[in-house]
Amino acid sequence: MTEPSSDQGAQPDGPAGPSATGTPLNARGARLNRRGLETRARVIRTAIGMLADTEHGGEVSANLVAKRAGVTWGTVQHQFGDVDGLWAAVLADLGSRGDMLPWKETDDGSVAERMGRIVDALWSGLDSPTGRAVATLRNLLPRNTAEFTETYPRTAEQLTRWDRRWRRAYARAFRGLVVDAYRLERVRHLLPAAVHGLYLEQRLSTWTDIDEARAVLAESIAGYLERRD
Incomplete structure (x- = not known):
């Protein structure tokens, strides 16, 4: 197999995911032997390291990952099917680490206190290797x-799973409180983008006090959720 000139490789021949017993499969649905498992792990580890390294930025590609991992593009196709399979496997590995939503789940505290914990947790997640890797990949x-889901269906499914985990964690954070469901849902859409915006702002030349901005964000949202009008 020849290496493609871009990230758009051939469509996968098989699942390139875990079997019923949890053992990873190659692109044709066959179990991987020890050497295959080691190669797969090395490629995924290399991809995550490059994505999390902010110095690489937009220079990361599936081709460069293969080169850095010391494998051919044919090996990547055998293992993952195509670039969609590779990125999906990377996201699945990152999703198993649990440090993208690292807040302590407790049922105590006011709306403001819980919102503060959520904002802090989202911030910590963005500042982690996992957060940096996901941001670079996105x-x-x-x-x-529409183009994304059509071109990268398996990667899109993995990001959908990330969104489901965020929904569940967010819902659990407000257990035991009486909060307007409509407002709570609106805030769920706002929070990741708002925190991400402040996170990016701190990396620029700025006169913004980021700590104050984070505190005001949490307090303002809590005030919106607690309004009774």
Whole structure:
């Protein structure tokens, strides 16, 4: 197999995911032997390291990952099917680490206190290797949602799973409180983007006091949720 000139490789021949027993499969659905498992782990580890390294930025590609991992593009196709399978496997590995939503789940505290914990947790997640890797990968993917889901269906499914985990964690954070469901849902859409915006702002030349901005964000949202009008 020849290496493609871009990230758009051939469509996968098989699942390139875990079997019923949890053992990873190659692109044709066959179990991997020890050497295959080691190769797969090395490629994923290399991809995550490059994505999390902010010095690489937009220079990360599946081709460069293969080169850095010391494998051919044919090996990547055998293991993952195509670039969609590779990025999906990377996200699945990152999702198993649990440090993207690292807040302590407790049922105590006011709305403001819980919102403060959520904002802090989202911030810590963005500042972790996992958060940096996911952010870089998302920048590599198509901006148009329809194009993204059509071109990278397995990667899109993995990001959908991330969203489901966020929904569950967010819902658990407000257990035991009486909060307007409509407002709570609106805030769920706002929070990741708002925290991400402040996170990016701190990396620029700025006169903004980021700590104050984070505190005001949490307090303002809590005030919105607690309004009774």
